[in-house]
Amino acid sequence: MNEDKRHPADEGKRPDPVRDLVMSGVATAGGGVYRRVHISGVGRVVGDVVCETARIDGVMTVRGTLEAKELVANGKTKVEGALRGHTLRLSGQIHVDGDCSAEVVEVSGAIEIDGLVSADEVTIRLYGGSKVRELGGSRIRVHRSWRWGFFSRYRRLTVDTVEGDDIRLEATRARVVRGDKVHIGPGCEIERVEYRSEFRQDDGARVNEHVQV
């Protein structure tokens, strides 16, 4: 059930200490350096994980920091440390206790991140109530999901501070939004917007005050 597999390409070559971590079913493993991490089912990793690519289908808990160049997570992922990488594609339910930093972060689902989310490009499609302490980056997008449902009005993002160069928000409740170009879309409740060059506010958005700095 819990196997440490050597990469097929390495067979016959010099022994390579970097292995894959493949878990299916219900399994627990220790942290470490891996090439590919693939989890389907219920997986738990105790310790920090550093890997090239990670794919999580199912429920995954990392008791430590997860660092993956490329991470695809479907299902429920919980990281009890920081989440770092280059490209993070997260869908489903994601909970991170620390900071989340990458170049590209794409989320569709519900996230709860107790630290800073920092990436060049952050795209969040909300499918449930989400909470983030801080959002920072260059291009930041928050969209409400299309699907309509009884609970759809709970689909909103609560965040303290959003800072970026080009910001577009929907269904977001924030204390401060600071940026160069700021576009506040429907369903937002923003206490204060500080912008440099451009500010737009759609119908159905509430902004307490906006100042050009």
Next chain:
Amino acid sequence: MEEDLISKKELLEVTGISYGQLYRWKRKRLIPEEWFIRKSTFTGQETFFPRDKILARIERIKNMKDDLSLDELADVFSPSPAGVSVRWDEVSERHIVTEVAQRVYRERHPEARVLSFDELLCLYVLDAALQTGEVSLDEGRMALQLMENEYPQLQRGAEQGRAVELVFVRKLGIATCLLATLPGELRFEQGARVVARINIPACVEQLKLKLA
């Protein structure tokens, strides 16, 4: 020790960089995590930076980012040693340190032919100390010995972002020197005089630039 702080907003205004750049540099560890100081203000939590350090750092990044990639820059600013070694004749050819410093170092290591980064750092710190004009050759020898014996033990702290300083103290013509890890406070008795303070992470940075 109350430091002069600058708010994030003011920083962006003064330096003309964008939020995207600031966050990118933070991710690449060009700006150390400890410089992001969170403080409550009447509008809520805001981020502040130590003013002099951050302004100097951003100026340097802006100047160098056209020549070096961000990852190379991160290496320059990280306090961990670079994995380079330099031949002894290169040290004089490339004018990495002055001849006086070379001579002092030669006395101690007459047969050194290749210097690792750590050894070179000791030499460089010695040179920096001598160049202040406040430190005599004897004190320099002492400092070199101190650096070689004790700095390796402090290096772990240095890599975690704590600054190490070399302090020269003199009293009634008797001189000594010590290595201190910052932040921390040093107090001296009345008759003692601090002659020179050498910031080691700054030396690491300068040395890496010279070698680059």
